[in-house]
Amino acid sequence: MTADSGILVLAGTPIGDVADAPPRLAVELASADVVAAEDTRRLRRLTQALGVQTSGRVVSYFEGNEAARTPELADALEAGSRVLLVTDAGMPSVSDPGYRLVAAAVERGVRVTAVPGPSAVLTALAVSGLPVDRFCFEGFLPRKAGERRSRLADVAAERRTLVYFEAPHRLDDTLAAMAEVFGAGRRAAVCRELTKTYEEVRRGGLGELAEWAAEGVRGEITVVVEGAPEQTVVLDAGEMVRRVRVREEAGERRKEAIAAVAAEAGLPKREVFDAVVAAKNAERSGA
Known part of the structure; x- marks a missing residue:
């Protein structure tokens, strides 16, 4: 200096x-x-x-x-x-x-x-009623549906509380995507017009909030989402591979299927990806 x-x-x-x-x-x-x-x-x-x-x-x-x-x-x-x-x-x-x-x-x-x-981030966290001891700020999600879903899949297993900004005209699509990826029952809070005359904090499950937002919402929006629950599903490599294949056969892309299975098991995506690659290599070698 x-x-x-x-x-x-x-x-x-x-x-x-x-x-x-x-x-x-x-x-x-x-x-x-x-x-x-x-x-x-x-x-x-x-x-x-x-x-x-x-x-x-x-x-x-x-x-x-x-x-x-x-x-x-x-x-x-x-x-x-x-x-x-x-x-x-x-x-x-x-x-x-x-x-x-x-x-x-x-x-x-x-x-x-x-x-x-x-700060809208800290204000929304404080009034959300969700855990605030550990959180991460994700900003705005991508506008395109596929990119938005992929970004959500990346943090589906995140244990910390998540905070997002969103435009009011995209809120219903975003909450619907969150309900699909995180689970309709995952708790969340939609904080609208914070500190303004028409301030509103709507709390509930993501599925319920998506239905509410479908009617149309106005104002500046901050969304706070509960972190993923502790791992409750124990999967071995074979079961991981089987679940990924089931999702692929249902039309999901491999990347999305791997992310979803990783979220279900509370595992890093890399671990599921490695299991899928190992299974494919084994098939090729005739093992």
Whole structure:
């Protein structure tokens, strides 16, 4: 870190109620040399609500221009500027723009700090009623059905509580896919419009929640899903191979069949894959 380098400040912004803004946010907005905002119009509304005026240069920094604008902001940091990064809601770089700039700042030896603020991930976890001692954040699932199901299969045996973001118009499809892969009875909570006027937390089994969401849901959505139960099925290599074949004969692709059997047994996918490969090699050799 050079003596004349600047500082990158990642600031959390309210996820709903503007009163949740940390006091330091107003100070940083007023004093930053450069404010990089995901949406400059939303930034104006936020500063008006907080009764603060920005004195520095305001630039947009969103998914569409993140790669191109990062070098410009990194140059400003290296030249000694105090750059404040804010997104529409929550913490920058958590499923929002920011990671590229943080990486660039670190690479150039620029100090990076944060103004902690509201987080949809932690808020949803706290109110979900599901275990919070161990969890993992999975962000947004792929939009395509096959890719979405494959991603879910990858974590079907995950014991930790899972947290997802989802768009309201895709929620019913996502919950239906979760019910199929994780099991309709797996407990979950759909957290909608957190900290806002119409906040709602709907709890239940994934199958039940999928039926509810089919009627249409609006607002910002965070989904919290219970982790996989302890292993209750003990399978030897032969039984693993048999179950994979049954699924393949029913039309599943091998990759999906292996993931499903691994989830049933609470085993790593690699273990089931190795058993399938060993069985195929044995067949070829006539053993």
